[in-house]
Amino acid sequence: MTGARITVDYDAKALDAALSQAVAALDNPIDLMDAIGAVIEEAIDRRFDTASDASGSAWAASLRARQGERGGKTLTDTGRLRASISRAVSGSDVAVGTNVEYAAIHHFGGEIERPARTQVLAFNDAGRFQSRKDSRARRDGVQPIAIATIGATTITMPARPFLEIDTVAEADIADVVQDFLRKSLNT
Known part of the structure; x- marks a missing residue:
């Protein structure tokens, strides 16, 4: 070989041991999933603070918000929806959401028919x-x-997406994963 050359030698046993530690940590990632869920909950909480979707587009203001009633914030009439956001971790999965029955119509929008x-x-x-x-x-x-x-009436509810993560949360999740792997390699 002519020109320049670089040679890298590594200790295969040390690399194998480090990778084995990382794999072992990922075999039971419940702590990692819980930390990721916490980041997602924070991102959803920001949706309520900013009254906007993950891209920064403002939600359509509710009638109460436009009239300044009950604090004047969209999707925060009683605070029940916001307070209901929770996470459930099992094995290698994390689910973040709400069990409030009217959450879907607020998130996705749609028509409500009243008889x-x-x-x-x-x-x-x-x-x-x-x-x-x-x-x-x-x-x-x-x-x-x-x-x-x-x-009978039909009400059109605009979509106000709140179950979303933004670029800040994506970066925070990447940091959480890196920290988790770093800690698993140092134990």
């Missing part, structure tokens, strides 16, 4: 709507004065 219904209406002395339920109106000392028939 026609009859409703009791009550108004207070000032002429303001008091209650939709007969029992509540009576408890508040206001008697129902009308029964209204409300026609």
Whole structure:
């Protein structure tokens, strides 16, 4: 061979031992999966803080947010959805999500069909709507004065993707994996 040459010698036993340690650590990666799940939960929490999807596009503001009601933040009426985000680790898998029944319609968007219904209406002395339920109106000392028939309606809910990870989370996950492998090689 002419020109330049580099020769690399390595200790095959040391390399084999190090790789064996890494493989052994990956045989039971529950701690790794838990750490990755924590990073994903943090990324989802950022979705609620920024009211945007993973690409940074703002969610369509909810009516309450536009009117400044109940804190004025989209998807945070009661905080139940945000608080429900959790992770489940088993073996080499981690799942991050929510069991809240209305999560899917908020994440993916879609149409909500409400059937026609009859409703009791009550108004207070000032002429303001008091209650939709007969029992509540009576408890508040206001008697129902009308029964209204409300026609069927369809509400279009815009998608507000919150179960996403962004580039920050992707980098954090890579760091978690590197740290895990580094620690498994140093033990």
